[in-house]
Amino acid sequence: MDVIRGAQVEGRRSVEHVDTGLQIRLVHPDGIGDAIGLQRGDVVETINGHPVCDPIDYRFYMGEEDVSALVRRGEDRFLFEIEKDIEDDLGVDFEDMPILKCDNKCVFCFLHQMPKGLRKTLYYQDDDYRLSFLHGAYVTLTNLSEDEFQRIIDQKLSPMYISVHATDPKLRAELLGRRRATPVLDRIDILAKHGIQMHAQVVLCPGINDGRALKQTVFDLAARHPRVESLGVVPLGLTKFRKNLPRLNPVTRADAVMAIREITAWQGMLKKRLGTRFVYLGDEMYLMTGQSVPKRSEYDGFPLVENGIGMVRRFIDGFENRIEDLENLALPPQRFVLVTGMLGTHFLDEMVKRLNQISWIDARVVPVVNHFLGEGITVSGLLSGNDIGRALIDARIRSDETVLLPPNCLNHNGLFLDDLLLKDLEQEVECRAVVGTYDLVETIQNAVGGVSAFVGAGSEIVAHPYISSHQMEN
Numbered sequence: 001m002d003v004i005r006g007a008q009v010e011g012r013r014s015v016e017h018v019d020t021g022l023q024i025r026l027v028h029p030d031g032i033g034d035a036i037g038l039q040r041g042d043v044v045e046t047i048n049g050h051p052v053c054d055p056i057d058y059r060f061y062m063g064e065e066d067v068s069a070l071v072r073r074g075e076d077r078f079l080f081e082i083e084k085d086i087e088d089d090l091g092v093d094f095e096d097m098p099i100l101k102c103d104n105k106c107v108f109c110f111l112h113q114m115p116k117g118l119r120k121t122l123y124y125q126d127d128d129y130r131l132s133f134l135h136g137a138y139v140t141l142t143n144l145s146e147d148e149f150q151r152i153i154d155q156k157l158s159p160m161y162i163s164v165h166a167t168d169p170k171l172r173a174e175l176l177g178r179r180r181a182t183p184v185l186d187r188i189d190i191l192a193k194h195g196i197q198m199h200a201q202v203v204l205c206p207g208i209n210d211g212r213a214l215k216q217t218v219f220d221l222a223a224r225h226p227r228v229e230s231l232g233v234v235p236l237g238l239t240k241f242r243k244n245l246p247r248l249n250p251v252t253r254a255d256a257v258m259a260i261r262e263i264t265a266w267q268g269m270l271k272k273r274l275g276t277r278f279v280y281l282g283d284e285m286y287l288m289t290g291q292s293v294p295k296r297s298e299y300d301g302f303p304l305v306e307n308g309i310g311m312v313r314r315f316i317d318g319f320e321n322r323i324e325d326l327e328n329l330a331l332p333p334q335r336f337v338l339v340t341g342m343l344g345t346h347f348l349d350e351m352v353k354r355l356n357q358i359s360w361i362d363a364r365v366v367p368v369v370n371h372f373l374g375e376g377i378t379v380s381g382l383l384s385g386n387d388i389g390r391a392l393i394d395a396r397i398r399s400d401e402t403v404l405l406p407p408n409c410l411n412h413n414g415l416f417l418d419d420l421l422l423k424d425l426e427q428e429v430e431c432r433a434v435v436g437t438y439d440l441v442e443t444i445q446n447a448v449g450g451v452s453a454f455v456g457a458g459s460e461i462v463a464h465p466y467i468s469s470h471q472m473e474n
Helices: 032-036 055-062 129-135 146-154 169-176 185-193 211-222 253-274 283-289 311-327 342-355 385-394 422-429 440-448
Strands: 022-027 043-047 066-073 076-083 092-094 160-163 198-204 228-235 279-281 334-341 361-368 401-405 432-435
Touching: 022 032, 022 055, 032 076, 043 055, 055 129, 129 146, 129 160, 146 185, 185 198, 198 211, 211 228, 211 253, 228 253, 228 283, 253 279, 253 283, 279 283, 283 311, 283 342, 311 342, 311 440, 334 342, 334 385, 334 440, 342 361, 361 385, 385 422, 401 422, 401 440, 422 432, 432 440
Parallel strands: 160 198, 198 228, 228 279, 334 361, 334 401, 401 432
Antiparallel strands: 022 043, 022 092, 043 066, 066 076
């Protein structure tokens, strides 16, 4: 599945249902497709009689030594009988698959709170079970036909990442913006019966799905462990553009303190019962209270790190484990500016103190207020290029300083949320800027070596709690 994991998603058209057929974009020389005469624009319709709708179907049905492929070329169709090694494919690349539209109107949906005038791909609302399997995107399972649901079982599309939000059907319907009760446990039970592993998510909305409702959700899902392997609880995000939408309260420091207290207690109970803490809070909850994020051992192997749960702990520990690599270098003096959202100062300040003990490093942190979406949005992945530029200018950035940017604030084309390019930022602040990785030591080593990292094709996709990874990072 490596070929699929590298697929780019931003910019794909969204559809209500998936049609049969994969159109060939490229035929690689000397491959099977080249040998049998496949051409760009050909459409692979079936393999061994099975309809092919996307790369998952293609990989699933190509895993045979004897393959019969029905290919459409214009008005003509050709049937190719192929003998091959079991691991071989056709040696072709396909056009990007369209993504399935979301049919919910979630009261907390971040995309409904975006400003007008951004690139249209940022407004695509998807709820595609295939992206859940391929990229770890969370899905509600509300828009699946019976055939699509059965396909998850038949093709063992595991694990699946499920947006639960509440296990009470009426409350879940309220959160998803649906008129009728929307149960989820019945579908989870069917998937569990057939061996599908699942991870669940709750977007915490104070006064709606917290308190007793959250406790019910946690323990309903924990009762389905180990098939439901984990549950992440992340805070909702509210922008300044939230208009004509259901009224929601932001997660306050008091809300976060309460959530930490409750979930810590439940973790203790579940650890004794299940051997795992099962439920984990988003890093923002700890940072907004000024508390340290939990120790590495308390994340039970980081099952939800791609959802921003445990990412700070891995970032800190990785830095501590590797800082000697920087201490052992003998380099000319280097100046670095670490850009972050407002929450990032809670852990970056201490890391910069450590960096400044190294003889050749002079580093500082520049936190960025999010004027673009609203000051309540405090994470680095939702910073705009213009806000970053303004903060650097206000911090009196110097031409001999190198700006280190968070890896999740640009897409694979080097575009910020507001369509500013990296080179535009560099021209504005009149200094060099490089895109970091999720390893600060590696980021500094790359900067010294003239390397800038981009999250793009072939990279691991890291999801954001509020916006799907493929919308923000691809």
